[in-house]
Amino acid sequence: MSRLVVVVGAGPAGLGAAAGALRAGADVTLVDASEHPGGQYHRMLPGAFAAAHPGRLHHGWRGFERLRDHVLRHPRCDWWPESTVWSLERPGEGAPVVHVLRGEADAAGRERLVLRPDALVLAPGAHDRVLPFPGWELPGVYTAGAAQALAKGERLVVGDPVLIAGSGPFLLPVAASLIEAGATVLEVLEANPAATAARGWGRRPWELAPDAGKAGELAGYALLLARHRVPYRTGRAVIEARGDGRVEEAVTARLRPDWSVVPGTERTVPVDALCVSHGFSPQLELPVAAGCALTRTPGGAFTEVDADQRTTAPGVYAAGEITGIGGAPAARTEGLLAGWIAGGGDPRAREAAALSRRRDRARAFAARLAAAHPIGAAWPGWLREETVVCRCEETTYGSLRRAAGDQASGSARAVKLGTRAGLGPCQARVCGPTVAELLSGRVPGANPHHRPIAQPIRLGELASPPTENTPKPDRKESAR
Amino acid sequence: MSARLVPAARDAAGRRPDVPLRITVDGEPVAGVAGQTIAGVLLASGRRTWRSGPSGAPRGVFCGIGACFDCLVTVNGVRDVRACRRRARDGDTVATQSRGEDAR
Numbered sequence: 001m002s003r004l005v006v007v008v009g010a011g012p013a014g015l016g017a018a019a020g021a022l023r024a025g026a027d028v029t030l031v032d033a034s035e036h037p038g039g040q041y042h043r044m045l046p047g048a049f050a051a052a053h054p055g056r057l058h059h060g061w062r063g064f065e066r067l068r069d070h071v072l073r074h075p076r077c078d079w080w081p082e083s084t085v086w087s088l089e090r091p092g093e094g095a096p097v098v099h100v101l102r103g104e105a106d107a108a109g110r111e112r113l114v115l116r117p118d119a120l121v122l123a124p125g126a127h128d129r130v131l132p133f134p135g136w137e138l139p140g141v142y143t144a145g146a147a148q149a150l151a152k153g154e155r156l157v158v159g160d161p162v163l164i165a166g167s168g169p170f171l172l173p174v175a176a177s178l179i180e181a182g183a184t185v186l187e188v189l190e191a192n193p194a195a196t197a198a199r200g201w202g203r204r205p206w207e208l209a210p211d212a213g214k215a216g217e218l219a220g221y222a223l224l225l226a227r228h229r230v231p232y233r234t235g236r237a238v239i240e241a242r243g244d245g246r247v248e249e250a251v252t253a254r255l256r257p258d259w260s261v262v263p264g265t266e267r268t269v270p271v272d273a274l275c276v277s278h279g280f281s282p283q284l285e286l287p288v289a290a291g292c293a294l295t296r297t298p299g300g301a302f303t304e305v306d307a308d309q310r311t312t313a314p315g316v317y318a319a320g321e322i323t324g325i326g327g328a329p330a331a332r333t334e335g336l337l338a339g340w341i342a343g344g345g346d347p348r349a350r351e352a353a354a355l356s357r358r359r360d361r362a363r364a365f366a367a368r369l370a371a372a373h374p375i376g377a378a379w380p381g382w383l384r385e386e387t388v389v390c391r392c393e394e395t396t397y398g399s400l401r402r403a404a405g406d407q408a409s410g411s412a413r414a415v416k417l418g419t420r421a422g423l424g425p426c427q428a429r430v431c432g433p434t435v436a437e438l439l440s441g442r443v444p445g446a447n448p449h450h451r452p453i454a455q456p457i458r459l460g461e462l463a464s465p466p467t468e469n470t471p472k473p474d475r476k477e478s479a480r
Numbered sequence: 481m482s483a484r485l486v487p488a489a490r491d492a493a494g495r496r497p498d499v500p501l502r503i504t505v506d507g508e509p510v511a512g513v514a515g516q517t518i519a520g521v522l523l524a525s526g527r528r529t530w531r532s533g534p535s536g537a538p539r540g541v542f543c544g545i546g547a548c549f550d551c552l553v554t555v556n557g558v559r560d561v562r563a564c565r566r567r568a569r570d571g572d573t574v575a576t577q578s579r580g581e582d583a584r
Binding site for chain 1 (some may be wrong): 485535546
């Protein structure tokens, strides 16, 4: 029987991993929580829209369609949409056992399935990281990713007019999507000053040549902004959202390079919606559940991988944003390599070497992006005592500071239990990195990514016995 | 102006004419379009908030991709469904929730 590779996540990295493993001759089960492959980058429109030209909303759509069709139609690939991995179980040796819930999102009575792969490739991706600011919990304040997902995924404009703020190149495609969908974008604010961005982007410009694809994509967005006379301002941020029960105005201010506010530069802008992103948080609960070591970088924690995308856990590989924020081309290349090796492909094969080189170049590009768009250390300066830090539990900055200063607290865990920060429904997905940063140096750290149950499962589902899914590699062939 | 659906006739993606659907939200009928998520139906109908935090503060969509759990609703009697991830179906009965009653 051939090798079974389970790939979790069907975005650029996961689709790449599935293709790599198929090429190496393995059987593949590709699992994703959505109804369609593509992840957040190539978020597909619902089938009910029967869209004739979905590619018009996307960059690199043809390449995506080719990869998607190749993988999903492959006789050795089993595609599991609407399938959530809620737990990974570590046996004594070999790859983890994968526990899956299959069915409509958050439904009751989803089917419980168990996969026992020879190798597991994790490619769950990332979600926006948003730093707290006074009023960020008001309705009408969205992550930039939410505005993008709703515009690309179901043709909904979150509001009009819209202000987009935060840091990073992702603000540009979000602005482009909103403009395309007919919204007025008031301005796009990059918190870093032009000098910081230029240092990251401008150093060793010849390195950019192999990544002309990504650089060209970004240049296209910049042109669109210019055509629609949407100002792109650097060194400016939203430091407060105000409104009665919903956002009505944003307060913006000029920032110094360390993101401290320059007094007297505040401006009040009436908005209908505010879209914010300060970068991305990798979804690390599955790598942590699998026992993978994490690496700490200035940009946060990521899954540690070797040159072959192998994690420190036996039989577990990682690709895409959980290994470092690099964008879709980097993710796809990492996926192809991870899948090839996980599927039993020779690491010294010529195409593996070529993939490694491409991956290294994409990583270098990602490092430049990170250098161009760091989070300034002085950002907590815009918080007030009563500013909500943990949205779920409404834990304030003041109560976190008091708990951290309290000798009795002693540990991050005690602070969490005392303030409830990170203990609500999102399980610290949103505030985890922020709370860790605010507490660092004050109390001994805890892993904000540890979630024994990676996705919610209902008691009734837990009580029902799971189905063992033994691979049937001949299934599709016999069906043809 | 508030949130709105790009009109099908002007949609660059070449969407077919909308197929209407109807759900109820706390007993009130709300019109939507086949393919929308429950969050999409609620936002396009002019609603911005449908859940409240521990203090009673209003909440709606924040992350839009299932990470923040701000948009939880009860759908056909099942609690804690992420409205941004659940496709609306004709006849769905949606009830709003408050954090006080959320499952822990």
